Amino acid sequence: MAAQTRRLVWPLLVLAGLLAANAVATPGFFAVSVKGGRLYGSLVDILHFGAPLMLIALGMTVVIALRGIDLSVGAVVAVSGALACEIIVAAGDDGSAGTVAAAVAAALALSVLLGLWNGFLAAVLRIQPIVATLILMVAGRGLAQLITDGQITTVTSEPYRRIAGGGLAAVPFTVLMAAVTVLVMWLALRRTALGLFVEAVGGNAEAARLAGIRATGLAVAAYAFCGLCAGLAGIIISANTGSADGNKAGLWIELDAILAVVIGGTLLTGGRFSIAGTVLGAVIVQTLSTTVYTMGVPPESALVFKAVVVFVVSLLQSPRFRAQVAAPFRRGGPPTPARGPQGPAPEEEDDAMRTQTGAGRPDRREARR
Amino acid sequence: MDTAAGPAVQMSGIVKDFPGVRALDGAGLRLEPGEVHALLGENGAGKSTLIKVLTGVHRPDAGSIAIGGRPVAIAGPQDAERHGIATVYQEVNLCPNLSVAENILLGREPRGPFGISPRRMNRRAAELAAETGLDLDPARALGEYPIAVQQLVAILRAVDLDARVLVLDEPTSSLDRDEVRILFDLVERLRSRGVAILFVTHFLDQVYELCGRMTVLRNGRPVGTFTTDELDQRGLVGLMLGEQAGELDRVEGRAHGGAPPADAPPLLRARALGRKGGIAPYDLDVAPGSIVGLAGLLGSGRTEAVRLLFGADRPDSGSVEVDGRPVPLRTPRAPIAAGLAYCPEDRKAEGLVAGLSVADNLLLAMQAARGWMRPVPRRARAELVERYISALRIRPSAPDTPVGALSGGNQQKVLLGRWLIMRPRLLILDEPTRGIDVGAKAEVQRLVAAEAEEGTAVLFVSSELEEVLRLSHRVVVLRDRRVVAGLDNGGGLDVDGVLDEIAEGGAR
Incomplete structure (x- = not known):
């Protein structure tokens, strides 16, 4: 756990820095108020508008931990929103909660199906994930256009709009949905053996298979879960705008999601993953987008600004970079461990403790030259 | 042999710490030009670490290295090559997708008027192969050859470097008898040219066949350097194992x-x-x-x-x-x-998940059999892990150590333990x-x-x-x-x- 927390220190510092910059630029940035039974404030906005990204990043985390990637989430966002809106519009009675529920259920079901399709291509047919999901990334946009007949479908359905606009006990539904997803994921992955299986398959798929883990099934399930998350995000996004735009909805969100996962410390090479890291990563990416507006960065340089911040985060996370920056400040001779070498069988307790403080991050070697 | 220039390699007082463990503690060795010198010790005795210090993969925390009598600081593997130190690792680390010739000459490609000349490259590689009695097509992809041949190609690369020091880390563990013969001939030829060869192996017979002197390490510390005449196999094993x-x-x-x-x-x-x-x-x-x-x-x-x-x-x-x-x-x-239980031949590729801890690796098969819904309870888990770590004498004994950080023998024990837990x-x-x-x-x-x-x-x-x-x-x-x-x-x-x-x- 100690190593886990330490890995989050740098992203946390970056987030703190971003928030501080915002607070300087916008007095009252941290103010949160309750108006009409709902929370308002910049921080709430970040979580509220960041919820779709967070959902997608969570799904993406599992896929990436299994050494895959899902480029189609943006397209699934569009498909899901399109289907939900079309069903509501087609039903005529768009004020009915039943209609909305049916529409949402159908959209989520289709999203899972699309996820299964990705899983089938990537895990069963073993097409490289980046290629396998590229297919749906392109085809999904087409599918969304087919569903909406090439138009932007607008919905006025009050219950549907409430998915994004409503809340429970002052907390927006969107934030609640993200929170519940985090909780469910954490329970499913860390309270059962599923997380171990994911890390084993992501770390060495063949070894995991020979140990008796159903690696293929696990990967298919991960893509399906990622599809579900993207579908949910699609519903939130379309409910927020009251429309389904097959072209624009969720455009490039897959890149933000991958970015959030990576900032959170999950490696693209698979294996170990961090749910908390992904949550943090998604918040950072969303805060960044917010910062671009609040700091008044001109739109034409917004992307460059984002890129610079992402670059800094990546540098900070590189142990090698940190070591080189720190090197001039620690010329006092190499630090030695508190104790000399051990005999063939060091005391277990002692050994366990020392490993906890060090071996969690083999990279730290770089820091002591 | 130019003895005035001093030993080919002199390492002394080398200390290397890894987080939580001191891998080398005052280790050293002296390599003379024109000798085959064995580096011996149990798994985890520090052989690999010492080699990696010599080849610039690790930097020592203390100690000195001299090449040909001149003190040096080796900044990295390429720096080591510049000092004339070539290395062939146990796991072949060449590029299977490149041709044999490309692998041998990577980084030193012969050039013609239009940049790298594939023709000259293949010719040079063919010469090297012929010189050493190997039947190789330099243009074929290295991956098409068996591991044994790949290992020999790795040595050819070292030969072409005109190395003064050649480090062979377990080169024979995947070779059959004939291939070992070819390798030994090659080593003998290099030795007679005055190359200092450091030979790491677990096959003690090969040590006595090939080497003149040997340095023994135990727990990161030097036990001593002996000639093969003054120490027989029994005595050697005794020194390597110590009290066991x-x-x-x-x-x-x-x-x-x-x-x-x-x-x-x-x-x-x-x-x-x-x-x-x-x-x-x-x-x-x-x-x-x-x-x-x-x-x-x-x-x-x-x-x-x-x-x-x-x-x-x-x-x-x-x-x-x-x-x-x-x-x-x-x-x-x-x-x-x-x-049924199966410990595969290739521990790294098919057995262990290197990034996971010893404990997770030990329990992987049991957990897979129980299914994801029923995680092994925390207490049973700790108890099982502790029991098998001590029964199999897995070192280091901390259950949280990533299994990739263990030595080969200890990794094998973890793999074995994974299945013994399943009874x-x-x-x-x-x-x-x-x-x-x-x-x-x-x-x-x-x-x-x-x-x-x-x-x-x-x-x-x-x-x-x-x-x-x-x-x-x-x-x-x-x-x-x-x-x-x-x-x-x-x-x-x-x-x-x-x-x-x-x-x-x-x-x-």
Whole structure:
């Protein structure tokens, strides 16, 4: 756990820095108020508008931990929103909660199906994930256009709009949905053996298979879960705008999601993953987008600004970079461990403790030259 | 030999700390030009670390290195090459997708008027190969050649570097006899040119055949440097193991335990089990408590045969029964449920998940069998992990250590432990003692014998015939991807007898 927390220190510092910059630029940035039974404030906005990204990043985390990637989430966002809106519009009675529920259920079901399709291509047919999901990334946009007949479908359905606009006990539904997803994921992955299986398959798929883990099934399930998350995000996004735009909805969100996962410390090479890291990563990416507006960065340089911040985060996370920056400040001779070498069988307790403080991050070697 | 220039390599007082463990503590060695020098020690004694310090992979925390009498600081592997130090690692680290010539000359490609000249490159590579008596097509992709040849290509690369120091880290562990011969010839030729050669191996016979002097390490500290004349194998093993020296004697003396009851019904029955291109259909019976050894040359189909039993590869003919009940072989899951366990030959690629901890790796098979819904309870988990770490003497003993940080022998023990936790009824071991040191080897053999005495059946693949004969009740001989003989090892069977079958068996 100690190593886990330490890995989050740098992203946390970056987030703190971003928030501080915002607070300087916008007095009252941290103010949160309750108006009409709902929370308002910049921080709430970040979580509220960041919820779709967070959902997608969570799904993406599992896929990436299994050494895959899902480029189609943006397209699934569009498909899901399109289907939900079309069903509501087609039903005529768009004020009915039943209609909305049916529409949402159908959209989520289709999203899972699309996820299964990705899983089938990537895990069963073993097409490289980046290629396998590229297919749906392109085809999904087409599918969304087919569903909406090439138009932007607008919905006025009050219950549907409430998915994004409503809340429970002052907390927006969107934030609640993200929170519940985090909780469910954490329970499913860390309270059962599923997380171990994911890390084993992501770390060495063949070894995991020979140990008796159903690696293929696990990967298919991960893509399906990622599809579900993207579908949910699609519903939130379309409910927020009251429309389904097959072209624009969720455009490039897959890149933000991958970015959030990576900032959170999950490696693209698979294996170990961090749910908390992904949550943090998604918040950072969303805060960044917010910062671009609040700091008044001109739109034409917004992307460059984002890129610079992402670059800094990546540098900070590189142990090698940190070591080189720190090197001039620690010329006092190499630090030695508190104790000399051990005999063939060091005391277990002692050994366990020392490993906890060090071996969690083999990279730290770089820091002591 | 220019002795005035001093030793080719002088390392002294080398200290190297890794988080939580001191890998080297005052280790050192002296290499003279024109000698083959062995570096010996148990797994985890610090051999690899010392080599990596010499080749610039690790930087020492203290100590000095002198090359040809001049003190140097080696900044990295390329810097080491500039100092004339070439290295061939145990795991071939060349690029299988590039051609043989490209691999040999990577970074020093001969150039023509239009940049790199493939023609000259191939010619240079062909010259080098011819010089050393290797039959190689320089233009072919390296990956098309067997591992053994790849290893020799790695040495050719070092030859072309005109290295003054050549480090060979376990170069022979995947070579067969003839290939070892070629390698030794090559080494001898380099030695006579004045190259200083540092040879790391677990095959002590090879040490005495090839080396003049040897340096022994134990627990990161130097034990001493000896000539091969003044220290015999027994004494050497004693120095390597320290206080555990008696262990090998005990196992070696033991041979296989009591013979299993002759009329016991077989635990495992394979009938006409085969896979095209892998192994011709074969029959096999294994009784409870018996150890069956699979002998044959590399590529004779030993690994392929056992993989089919475990469902690691899907057979296209035949069937397997455990206790008379057929076992579906689509995936390893049904065989595992029937009580089979399999430690694959390639621990790194197929056995362990390097990024996960020792504890997670130990419990992986058990957890997979329980399913994801039922995680092993925390207390049972800690108890099991502790029990097996101490029973198998896995070092370091901290359960949280990433398994990739362990030495080869300890990794093998983790893999073995993963399956022993399952209390298997048939343990399939593919080369369980390859690339691990004498002490760990003895421990693994002792474990195998003990398991069999408890009633576990063992199927055991090994390239070392002595080991097969020492442990097995029965020896199954394979040749050219066919099972050619089944020999009872009740006495009277010796290495020559098995060799005869390997060489000539097969008129079935």
